Amino acid sequence: MVIPIVVCPNCGKNTPEGKFCEHCGASLQTPQTFQQPVPQQPVYTQQPAGVRKEKNAIGAAIASAIWAGLGQTYNGQLAKGLGLWLGLFFFYALTLTGGEFFALFVIIIWAYGVYDAYTTANKINSGQIPYSDANIGHFVGFILGSIILAVVISAILAALFMPYY
Numbered sequence: 001m002v003i004p005i006v007v008c009p010n011c012g013k014n015t016p017e018g019k020f021c022e023h024c025g026a027s028l029q030t031p032q033t034f035q036q037p038v039p040q041q042p043v044y045t046q047q048p049a050g051v052r053k054e055k056n057a058i059g060a061a062i063a064s065a066i067w068a069g070l071g072q073t074y075n076g077q078l079a080k081g082l083g084l085w086l087g088l089f090f091f092y093a094l095t096l097t098g099g100e101f102f103a104l105f106v107i108i109i110w111a112y113g114v115y116d117a118y119t120t121a122n123k124i125n126s127g128q129i130p131y132s133d134a135n136i137g138h139f140v141g142f143i144l145g146s147i148i149l150a151v152v153i154s155a156i157l158a159a160l161f162m163p164y165y
Contacts, residue, residue: 053131057121064117068110071117073142075124076132084113085146093153097161 004017010026019029055075064071068088069081091105123129 053133054125055121055131057118057125060121061114061118064113065110067143067146068113069146070139070142071113072120073138074134075117075120076134077120078134078138078142080116081142082145084109084116085142086149088113089146089150089153093157097157 005014006017006028007013008015008021008024008026008028011021011024013021013023015021015023015028017028020027060071060074062071063074064084067085069083069085072078072081072084088106088109091102091109094102095106120129124131
């Protein structure tokens with residue numbers, strides 16, 4: 001069964017034929033003069049104040065001090081954390097292969113990671129950066145992934161730089 005559609009003479013919207021318009025409630029039974037539809041103003045209702053989630057800036061800094069990039073992972077920035085960890089590990093590996101000069105880069109990257117984790121958590125708390133949840137899977141994946149990468153990169157470096165006897 002097809003229900004005929006009519007144009008409401010009051011609001012101008014298509015509505016199923018019947019006694020009243022589904023949109024504005026005007027009668028469809030009596031002839032009315034077409035009026036320009038009045039734009040409806042959005043109705044904003046007061047939302048209940050929810051609990052605002054915040055990051056622990058000191059916790060983020062401590063996590064990054066213990067494991068490079070872990071504070072960034074806590075802040076919801078997994079890619080940044082992985083990048084910091086890779087940079088630190090790369091320069092650490094170069095230091096171990098005889099480039100003591102690269103130890104300075106290790107310290108700089110590590111210190112920057114701690115600083116960045118702390119300031120990013122504060123920016124999240126102030127609303128400058130959107131809040132992003134980090135679950136336990138992110139932490140476990142980050143730590144296991146960085147251990148696997150460390151083993152693989154170490155094996156490659158050992159194969160390249162260790163003398164064969």
